[in-house]
Amino acid sequence: xxxxxxxxxxxxxxxxxxxxxxxxxxxxxxxxxxxxxxxxxxxxxxxxxxxxxxxxxxxxxxxxxxxxxxxxxxxxxxxxxxxxxxxxxxxxxxxxxxxxxxxxxxxxxxxxxxxxx
Amino acid sequence: xxxxxxxxxxxxxxxxxxxxxxxxxxxxxxxxxxxxxxxxxxxxxxxxxxxxxxxxxxxxxxxxxxxxxxxxxxxxxxxxxxxxxxxxxxxxxxxxxxxxxxxxxxxxxxxxxxxxxxxxxxxxxxxxxxxxxxxxxxxxxxxxxxxxxxxxxxxxxxxxxxxxxxxxxxxxxxxxxxxxxxxxxxxxxxxxxxxxxxxxxxxxxxxxxxxxxxxxxxxxxxxxxxxxxxxxxxxxxxxxxxxxxxxxxxxxxxxxxxxxxxxxxxxxxxxxxxxxxxxxxxxxxxxxxxxxxxxxxxxxxxxxxxxxxxxxxxxxxxxxxxxxxxxxxxxxxxxxxxxxxxxxxxxxxxxxxxxxxxxxxxxxxxxxxxxxxxxxxxxxxxxxxxxxxxxxxxxxxxxxxxxxxxxxxxxxxx
Numbered sequence: 001x002x003x004x005x006x007x008x009x010x011x012x013x014x015x016x017x018x019x020x021x022x023x024x025x026x027x028x029x030x031x032x033x034x035x036x037x038x039x040x041x042x043x044x045x046x047x048x049x050x051x052x053x054x055x056x057x058x059x060x061x062x063x064x065x066x067x068x069x070x071x072x073x074x075x076x077x078x079x080x081x082x083x084x085x086x087x088x089x090x091x092x093x094x095x096x097x098x099x100x101x102x103x104x105x106x107x108x109x110x111x112x113x114x115x116x117x
Numbered sequence: 118x119x120x121x122x123x124x125x126x127x128x129x130x131x132x133x134x135x136x137x138x139x140x141x142x143x144x145x146x147x148x149x150x151x152x153x154x155x156x157x158x159x160x161x162x163x164x165x166x167x168x169x170x171x172x173x174x175x176x177x178x179x180x181x182x183x184x185x186x187x188x189x190x191x192x193x194x195x196x197x198x199x200x201x202x203x204x205x206x207x208x209x210x211x212x213x214x215x216x217x218x219x220x221x222x223x224x225x226x227x228x229x230x231x232x233x234x235x236x237x238x239x240x241x242x243x244x245x246x247x248x249x250x251x252x253x254x255x256x257x258x259x260x261x262x263x264x265x266x267x268x269x270x271x272x273x274x275x276x277x278x279x280x281x282x283x284x285x286x287x288x289x290x291x292x293x294x295x296x297x298x299x300x301x302x303x304x305x306x307x308x309x310x311x312x313x314x315x316x317x318x319x320x321x322x323x324x325x326x327x328x329x330x331x332x333x334x335x336x337x338x339x340x341x342x343x344x345x346x347x348x349x350x351x352x353x354x355x356x357x358x359x360x361x362x363x364x365x366x367x368x369x370x371x372x373x374x375x376x377x378x379x380x381x382x383x384x385x386x387x388x389x390x391x392x393x394x395x396x397x398x399x400x401x402x403x404x405x406x407x408x409x410x411x412x413x414x415x416x417x418x419x420x421x422x423x424x425x426x427x428x429x430x431x432x433x434x435x436x437x438x439x440x441x442x443x444x445x446x447x448x449x450x451x452x453x454x455x456x457x458x459x460x461x462x463x464x465x466x467x468x469x470x471x472x473x474x475x476x477x478x479x480x481x482x483x484x485x486x487x488x489x490x491x492x493x494x495x496x497x498x499x500x501x502x503x504x505x506x507x508x509x510x511x512x513x514x515x516x517x518x519x520x521x522x523x524x525x526x527x528x529x530x531x
Contacts, residue, residue, distance in 0.1 A: 027216040029255045048216060050251040068210045079199060079210045087375050094255050096214040114200065114211040115257050 028055060028106075029096040029114065037087040042111065044095065057097050060109045065089060067113035084113070092117055121493040161277050163230060163296075164248060165392035170238035171352035174399075174406045179269050180276060180284035189274030192267055196259070197275075205278030217253050228279040233272070240268050287400035297397025300390055302384065305398075309334055313401040328458075328465035328496070329365060329379055329477070334401045338460060338495040341478050343413045346492045346500035349404055351411060355395045357479075359383045379477075414490045417507050419482045422515050430516025433509060437503060439517075442467040442497065447520035460495040467497075473521035480521075485514045 030046030033054065040059040045052060059065075065086055068079040089095065094115040099106040166173070179185055191374035194203070200212030212219040220227060238246075240263075244254025259268060276285050287294045300314075308320035313334035320331035323403035332339065336516045342350040350358075362382035383391060399405045420426070441487060442457060444450040446471030459465045478488040489510050492500030501510065 027214060028252065029217070031213045046253065047250060048253040070194075078203065081210075094257065096211070096216070096255070098214070112211060112214045114215065114255055117257065 026096050027096055028057070029094065030041060030055070032089050032091050032093045032095055034091065035089045038086070040086065042086065042089060042097075044097070055099075055106055057099055057111075057113070058105045058107045059086065060107055063109040063111070065111040065113070067116070085112075089113070090116070102106070124431045133445075140511050164235070165389055165396060166232065166234040166238040166394075167246075168353050168356065169236050170241070170391065171395075172411055173237040175233040175237065175269055175272065175285070176409065177284045177286055177403075177406050180273055180286075181282070182195040182273065185266075185270045186273050186277060188267070189270035189272070192263065192271050193274050194325070196262075197271065200255075201275075205275060215255050217255065219256070222275050222278040223280070225279045225281065226292075228276065228281070228285075230292045230295075232287075232293045233285060234254045236272050236275075237268060240272060284404060286403075287396075288403070296390075296392040297395070297400075300386075301397050304386075304394070308380070313398065323379055326463070328461070328463040329363070330461065330463065332379075334398050336339045336495075337402070337404050340493040340495055342364050342491050342494070343416075343476070343487055344491065345412055345414060345502055346494065348412070349402070349408060352392075352395055352412060355398060356388075356391055359386075359391050359395065361479060362502045363477050364479075365477050412500060414487065416486050416490075419486075419514075420508070420511050426512045427519050429509075430512035430514070430519075433505070433513045433517055437501065437504070437513070439513075443470050447471055457497045459497070465496055470517055470520045471522075473518060476521075480518070480520065482511075485517055486510055489513060 028044060028046050028048075030044035032042060034043040035044050036042075036043075040061075040063070042057050042059065044055045044057060046055050047053075063086075065084040065088065066081040068082055069082045071078055071080045089111070093113060094117070096112050096114055097108040098110060099108045101107075165171070193201075198209055200209045200215070201207055201219045201222060202209040202212065207219040207221045209219070222228065239249075239256070241258060241260040243258035244250055244252075244256040245258050249256065259271075263271070281289070283289050291298070301309075305313075306313075306317055308317040308331040310316040310320070310325070311329075315331040317331060317332040324330065337349060338526075339350045339354070341363070342354050344350055344354070356480065358380075360383060362378040363380035365379040386394075440451050441453045442449070442451045443453065444467070449467040449469040451467060454467045457465045457467060468476060476484065477489070478484055478493065488498070489505065490500060490502040492498050492502075501513075505513065
């Protein structure tokens with residue numbers, strides 16, 4: 001009985017702790033400062049909670065860079081994703097990325113262009 | 118059995134530590150101190166527009182102008198919908214990915230509280246200004262891409278998402294000036310009255326049966342302005358008045374108001390609260406929403422004071438008939454002084470120029486220059502904006518201040 005109780009504590013404790021850790025897939029938005037297509041990195045200047053930081057985001061192999069354009073197909077009025085290459089990103093553009101912290105790096109597999117300017 | 122249980126608990130504690138240790142150290146996603154995520158709060162924040170945008174009131178008819186709204190719809194679809202969503206729900210494909218989500222423009226409660234000048238500021242400057250910059254707003258500034266008319270058009274279209282059909286003005290949505298109204302009720306109502314007509318119970322006792330009386334804030338005559346004669350003041354003018362108070366000889370009940378003030382200084386009030394108060398004060402006078410452009414009388418840098426300037430000013434003092442009211446020695450005892458009345462037909466005293474610390478509109482050279490060039494609406498003090506060149510005005514300013522004991526030399530910046 002006590003073993004079962006202990007197991008329940010382990011499972012519950014693990015779940016309670018792991019749940020917020022999953023939420024650490026943090027969205028970041030910011031202005032592109034630099035793009036290194038060879039190294040598959042994009043450097044962003046991002047501000048959150050009063051702090052402005054420079055974040056180097058490492059893109060995973062096969063990561064997508066997309067922007068949103070109006071659908072051109074008849075009858076469709078919404079937005080569609082238009083794929084870009086990493087090299088298409090320009091300094092000053094505003095992008096958002098969902099990053100994960102892996103191996104001491106911020107990694108992402110999708111970069112969304114918010115504004116080209 | 119006890120040992121097994123302790124072992125299990127130790128394993129659980131270690132597992133917990135292991136999971137926490139791999140959390141990103143950036144603190145981007147972890148709510149601290151129980152605060153919700155930024156994206157949950159949205160970008161809406163109740164802050165007054167800065168002075169540079171405080172006078173940007175949208176013409177009332179623009180809110181319901183079908184052609185303007187149609188133009189706004191085109192611009193919105195091209196530039197805004199990708200974040201704010203075609204339906205204004207803040208769930209456009211680009212907006213949905215942002216840490217700080219765009220606001221839901223269909224939220225009528227939030228929209229009702231949003232003032233037009235705030236809205237115009239946000240569209241114009243985007244997230245580049247505080248407090249939105251610190252929150253990580255990705256909203257771009259549109260002032261470089263969209264004309265003022267186009268920004269109004271977009272705002273008029275965005276307003277349609279809220280479902281409100283009329284103009285988005287304080288008299289339709291009292292919520293947008295609620296904070297200022299509360300401050301007014303605590304700090305101003307005693308003199309200016311519940312409706313702002315200057316008929317508060319205390320006001321009349323400050324200088325019984327004579328001017329100055331508390332301002333009727335619903336009328337179009339405001340004494341202290343940087344705008345030409347006959348026009349409403351700017352928000353900055355109102356901030357100056359609220360901040361400095363109004364000096365004057367006052368009556369017996371003004372003894373407690375420091376520095377002979379007939380209206381107290383509210384310098385101690387945080388600027389955000391003063392701005393909220395002024396937004397409420399402006400809402401009492403719809404004319405603030407009907408002016409299409411605002412001119413201000415520029416105050417050039419004061420020239421150096423010289424004896425020649427003061428001498429020329431003395432001559433102007435006579436030529437411009439200042440002495441008719443203010444008297445030859447500036448003591449407010451000119452020949453016309455006993456007959457002076459204000460716009461309410463109340464007797465009014467000509468200012469004693471030997472007491473610059475009691476000048477109602479301030480006693481710095483710049484203050485006196487502004488008073489000369491704009492006049493004091495509702496009083497016999499006219500504007501000399503059309504009759505004096507700036508250089509002549511400075512001559513007169515320096516002579517007037519010299520009457521009070523040679524202050525201009527100390528105050529002027531060469």
